[in-house]
Amino acid sequence: MNIIEVSHLVKEYKKIKKERGLRGAVKNLFVQNTEIVRAVDDISFSIEKGDIVGYIGPNGAGKSTTVKMLSGIMRPTSGEILIDGVSPQRDRKRVVRNLGVVFGQRSQLNWDLRLGETFELLKRIYQIEDKTYTENLGTLNEIFQIDRFLDTPVRQLSLGQRMRGDLVAAMLHSPEVLFLDEPTIGLDVEAKYSVRKFIKEINQRGKTTIILTTHDLGDIQELCQRVIIINEGAIIEDGSLDELIDKIAPYRHLIIDFYHPAAIPHPHAELVSVSEARSVYRFRKDEITAARLIEDISHTAPIKEVGLEEAKIDDIIRTVYQQGSAGKA
Amino acid sequence: MKSYLFVSKIRIQTALAYRFNVISTILIQCLIMYAMSCFWAAAYSGAETVSGVSQRDMITYTTISVIMGNLLTMGVQNRIARSVRTGSVALDLLKPVNIYGIYLAEDLGDCAAAFFQKAIPLLLAGTVLFGFPMPASAVHLLLFLFSFAIGYLINWILAALLGLCAFKTLTLGPLVNAKGFIMKLLSGSIFPLWFFPAGFRRVLEALPFMNIYQLPLGIYIGQYTMDDIMLRTALQLFWCAALWVLFDVLQKKMAAAILIQGG
Numbered sequence A: 001m002n003i004i005e006v007s008h009l010v011k012e013y014k015k016i017k018k019e020r021g022l023r024g025a026v027k028n029l030f031v032q033n034t035e036i037v038r039a040v041d042d043i044s045f046s047i048e049k050g051d052i053v054g055y056i057g058p059n060g061a062g063k064s065t066t067v068k069m070l071s072g073i074m075r076p077t078s079g080e081i082l083i084d085g086v087s088p089q090r091d092r093k094r095v096v097r098n099l100g101v102v103f104g105q106r107s108q109l110n111w112d113l114r115l116g117e118t119f120e121l122l123k124r125i126y127q128i129e130d131k132t133y134t135e136n137l138g139t140l141n142e143i144f145q146i147d148r149f150l151d152t153p154v155r156q157l158s159l160g161q162r163m164r165g166d167l168v169a170a171m172l173h174s175p176e177v178l179f180l181d182e183p184t185i186g187l188d189v190e191a192k193y194s195v196r197k198f199i200k201e202i203n204q205r206g207k208t209t210i211i212l213t214t215h216d217l218g219d220i221q222e223l224c225q226r227v228i229i230i231n232e233g234a235i236i237e238d239g240s241l242d243e244l245i246d247k248i249a250p251y252r253h254l255i256i257d258f259y260h261p262a263a264i265p266h267p268h269a270e271l272v273s274v275s276e277a278r279s280v281y282r283f284r285k286d287e288i289t290a291a292r293l294i295e296d297i298s299h300t301a302p303i304k305e306v307g308l309e310e311a312k313i314d315d316i317i318r319t320v321y322q323q324g325s326a327g328k329a
Numbered sequence B: 001m002k003s004y005l006f007v008s009k010i011r012i013q014t015a016l017a018y019r020f021n022v023i024s025t026i027l028i029q030c031l032i033m034y035a036m037s038c039f040w041a042a043a044y045s046g047a048e049t050v051s052g053v054s055q056r057d058m059i060t061y062t063t064i065s066v067i068m069g070n071l072l073t074m075g076v077q078n079r080i081a082r083s084v085r086t087g088s089v090a091l092d093l094l095k096p097v098n099i100y101g102i103y104l105a106e107d108l109g110d111c112a113a114a115f116f117q118k119a120i121p122l123l124l125a126g127t128v129l130f131g132f133p134m135p136a137s138a139v140h141l142l143l144f145l146f147s148f149a150i151g152y153l154i155n156w157i158l159a160a161l162l163g164l165c166a167f168k169t170l171t172l173g174p175l176v177n178a179k180g181f182i183m184k185l186l187s188g189s190i191f192p193l194w195f196f197p198a199g200f201r202r203v204l205e206a207l208p209f210m211n212i213y214q215l216p217l218g219i220y221i222g223q224y225t226m227d228d229i230m231l232r233t234a235l236q237l238f239w240c241a242a243l244w245v246l247f248d249v250l251q252k253k254m255a256a257a258i259l260i261q262g263g
């Protein structure tokens, strides 16, 4: 069953073009040049219950705009969204009750309160039963060890601690759907690791459906079964990460060091460079496996050392972004 | 309902933590109270009554008006403007609650805190300076409290209406101060309407503002007959309902236009 359905979603922003300088300022008083920007341009997708989907794209692609519309806090210019069969535009309160959202850039925790007090407030807002509340807080604490700073005022928390607080706050009412907009922004490796662990665990425990926006492709590689890539408001790729890699960078490189200088050709691999005893082969994953290649070659000459190089995820995504921009221009 | 109450409770708690603010406000308000009483003493200059109001009643009027002023501070307009500009309105909208309900709960919490922190000390100060500001009777006191509550709502809705503008314009700028000044003047908080020329007074009585200060204060000092009170309270309730309907319509319209800044 699809828990999220998005069809032909469009969001236009009106931008007022201001002229510079004093003369411009006077002119602005009388004539306003408005320019319409399509931040999201006819996007459609659907997401199955329990999936973790990476929603990525370069800066300004329209990711945050999409998340804002999905969570019902901003109306689309046109198009339809259904979260579990309900439109967040028509019934915001009902959708939001079953939704957790984290904007990495901004905290939903109350600056003046202690972390625990914020949770108490959320308990009342979402009308969480005492028993469920204690249970949920216990489970979340197991993953995140937040009880150490439960009594600390939020303004005294470090970025990483605050982010954990925010993730817990978003999960307290055990929502079925979670939107995470850059949840790992500004975190150190350790904190990033625990955020990823958290995302994985809640996804597995509660079958929570997650849409994740990030610029850290490590997040995507670790977590997402599926990626949707958008650029300039439109979807340019949608599929599993492996499929994407196969499509963009179908080649791998095998580096072989022999005991003696050698250059051994192979029917399914291209010998791209030979220097002394080191040879580099380029081959397609779908044509031959690395193990097979090594075995074939070792029949001809003894091998000392092997190394396998895959295309780097960052390079692949960069290629996709560039192709997307070129296609549009 | 519980969540709104909890919001109010948190506000009271937070407000009680700021002491310095309170002491300076009380000192300034005492000064204003004293200056106003001097002004009225000079204005009456020995006359028994002016427009049927004694100097004693006028000082009661002023004292209670200053106290009311401290209870009627509305955060909602700036709250909306700030949330819209910084985009934090997103976080309010992400909760399964009525955001205006939350804003009202916050203001009511502030009002409750101000009652203990400012209203009671000012009442004591007023009593020391001029003697206890007695209401006309116990019945008048009860009617005053009711009228004050409705006046509070009218004042809140007017502030919230102004706040709605921020969804379109992103800032309110000098509008907040301008509105505050106009309201003070037209609501009878400084000069009761009966001191204005008849023509101007009729205009002011047709506007909603007098329902915020003048009506409750007039009831308190016994300026109105019982029939008059009933009629004017009915009118006040009508204003409250009409403004609420207007607010609700505009708020629904505005919901479609809300932009979330940043992200």
Ligand SMILES: Nc1ncnc2c1ncn2[C@@H]1O[C@H](COP(=O)(O)OP(=O)(O)OP(=O)(O)O)[C@@H](O)[C@H]1O
Pocket: A013, A014, A015, A037, A039, A057, A058, A059, A060, A061, A062, A063, A064, A065, A066, B259, B260, B261, B262, B263
């Ligand atoms: N309130 C606004 N008014 C006008 N234009 C806006 C507004 N918010 C966003 N935009 C524009 O819409 C486009 C998409 O913005 P959005 O925030 O969705 O990007 P994003 O994909 O989240 O980028 P990033 O990776 O940098 O966070 C941008 O070109 C941006 O300038």
Ligand SMILES: [Mg+2]
Pocket: A063, A064, A065, A181, B263
């Ligand atoms: Mg963004």
